[in-house]
Amino acid sequence: MRKQIVAGNWKMNKTFSEAETLITEIADALDEVDLKDAEVVLCPPSLYLEMTTDVAFESNFKVGAQNIYPEDSGAFTGEISPLMLKELNLAYCIIGHSERRKYFNETNEFIQRKVDALLKHNIRPIFCCGEVLPEREAGNHFDVVKRQVEESLFHLNVDAFINVVIAYEPVWAIGTGVTASKEQAQEMHAFIRGLVSAKYDGNTANETTILYGGSCNGKNARELFAQPDVDGGLIGGASLKADEFLQIVTSF
Numbered sequence: 001m002r003k004q005i006v007a008g009n010w011k012m013n014k015t016f017s018e019a020e021t022l023i024t025e026i027a028d029a030l031d032e033v034d035l036k037d038a039e040v041v042l043c044p045p046s047l048y049l050e051m052t053t054d055v056a057f058e059s060n061f062k063v064g065a066q067n068i069y070p071e072d073s074g075a076f077t078g079e080i081s082p083l084m085l086k087e088l089n090l091a092y093c094i095i096g097h098s099e100r101r102k103y104f105n106e107t108n109e110f111i112q113r114k115v116d117a118l119l120k121h122n123i124r125p126i127f128c129c130g131e132v133l134p135e136r137e138a139g140n141h142f143d144v145v146k147r148q149v150e151e152s153l154f155h156l157n158v159d160a161f162i163n164v165v166i167a168y169e170p171v172w173a174i175g176t177g178v179t180a181s182k183e184q185a186q187e188m189h190a191f192i193r194g195l196v197s198a199k200y201d202g203n204t205a206n207e208t209t210i211l212y213g214g215s216c217n218g219k220n221a222r223e224l225f226a227q228p229d230v231d232g233g234l235i236g237g238a239s240l241k242a243d244e245f246l247q248i249v250t251s252f
């Protein structure tokens, strides 16, 4: 059966000491709860990755990065590479986040290169897709998501694809406090799973983890995660408070 995952995307938040405190609080709390079969992933700013992996080594969570540049090394000032993440034994890396698409002009093609660069080092991409509000209002949300998934992921063969985690994140729901309804989430997740089934096969679609992201919190996680095609969440703001994040990871 496919993996259920809750991943915390800290974005560009927390000082070093605040991050240390939050990681310790989460690690301690995770020791006390039954995660069932769910996996917890923390994605702190890259500066804190090593410290986070040190704690994760003795705890019940995995670590992910928030971004990479799709080369192993080279003259790319300010960037970090998948090879560097591999040396830290990182399990996951977020790519295609709407903030990177918006502020750094990342295209589906560039994100495809990141997918390949991560998979080359056995790091699982958490691939974000989702429409902006005018696209939903115009009824184009399925087309937009289809294009994002096709152009960044569907060049992969099935053995590679099975390592990808997809996160559906309607951009109008990110950081806004406006969550997609459980029906809207389920509808899009089922659509994405259908795309995977048509491209690969039913078994691959069944094994693909599809997360929901966008103002998911301790109050709404349970009903979202109860949807048949919602396999957990990618959590921004609510992952910055240990007690609320713990409420979410125990919402299956």
Ligand code: PEP
Binding pocket: 009, 169, 173, 174, 175, 176, 213, 214, 215, 216, 234, 235, 236, 237, 238
């Ligand atoms: C995100 O940025 O991936 C996200 C889901 O943010 P938030 O939970 O704050 O909406």
